[in-house]
Amino acid sequence: MDFSQSISSPRRRILWAKALTPDAGAGSIRGMKIVCLDLEGVLIPEIWKAVAEKTGVEGLLRTTRDEPDYDVLMRYRLDLLDQHDIRLPLIQEVIGTLTPLEGAQAFTAWLKSQTRVIILSDTFAEFAQPLMAQLDYPTLFCHELVVDAEGRITGYQLRQQDQKRKAVEAFRSLNFEIIAAGDSYNDLTMLKSADHGILFRPSEQFAAENPELPVAHLHDELKAEILKVL
Numbered sequence: 035m036d037f038s039q040s041i042s043s044p045r046r047r048i049l050w051a052k053a054l055t056p057d058a059g060a061g062s063i064r065g066m067k068i069v070c071l072d073l074e075g076v077l078i079p080e081i082w083k084a085v086a087e088k089t090g091v092e093g094l095l096r097t098t099r100d101e102p103d104y105d106v107l108m109r110y111r112l113d114l115l116d117q118h119d120i121r122l123p124l125i126q127e128v129i130g131t132l133t134p135l136e137g138a139q140a141f142t143a144w145l146k147s148q149t150r151v152i153i154l155s156d157t158f159a160e161f162a163q164p165l166m167a168q169l170d171y172p173t174l175f176c177h178e179l180v181v182d183a184e185g186r187i188t189g190y191q192l193r194q195q196d197q198k199r200k201a202v203e204a205f206r207s208l209n210f211e212i213i214a215a216g217d218s219y220n221d222l223t224m225l226k227s228a229d230h231g232i233l234f235r236p237s238e239q240f241a242a243e244n245p246e247l248p249v250a251h252l253h254d255e256l257k258a259e260i261l262k263v264l
């Protein structure tokens with residue numbers, strides 16, 4: 035075995051330590067930082083809105099922007115799906131036609147080349163899968179659906195309550211500095227518990243309610259905000 039390639043060799047240890055230095059050059063992994071991104075509204079379109087447009091069920095247009103209580107919103111959505119007999123395969127067909135937001139693929143590729151990136155989303159694994167491929171499979175923490183044998187969505191399983199905030203707090207407890215970006219109310223505890231929170235394309239009301247958070251409207255602007263603190 036060639037031990038010169040081992041991480042424990044002195045030369046490798048120096049190289050590894052250098053790669054984790056906060057001021058490491060462009061293309062290096064920046065030390066001790068993680069960027070946590072919301073998914074819908076930041077990298078991909080709102081999935082439920084796409085389903086509403088495809089099925090004509092207007093009630094599905096409600097999002098976390100309209101209803102901050104996620105559990106209330108989800109129970110409302112599942113009731114509508116049941117009333118209109120909209121099942122998972124149809125929803126997955128709609129999601130299969132979606133593409134990431136313009137600029138999101140290049141932005142994600144750039145960000146992954148600079149630092150650690152974790153997507154913290156309130157979507158469901160069953161919905162996200164086809165779109166993750168288009169973003170080159172970033173790490174995704176999200177929830178899961180409960181689906182019966184006929185494809186009816188009968189419920190959902192949260193990974194945990196307030197998972198975005200808890201993930202940020204857990205990463206901070208591991209000595210990481212957290213940069214977080216999101217667009218809506220379900221991101222607020224994540225943004226406030228991060229070291230640096232950034233709003234991406236928020237509603238005017240949401241931005242006005244959180245004047246301390248910088249706002250980016252384009253992925254290049256989000257990149258510039260991240261670079262200020264990376």
Ligand SMILES: [Mg+2]
Nearest residue numbers: 072074075217
């Ligand atoms: Mg969002």
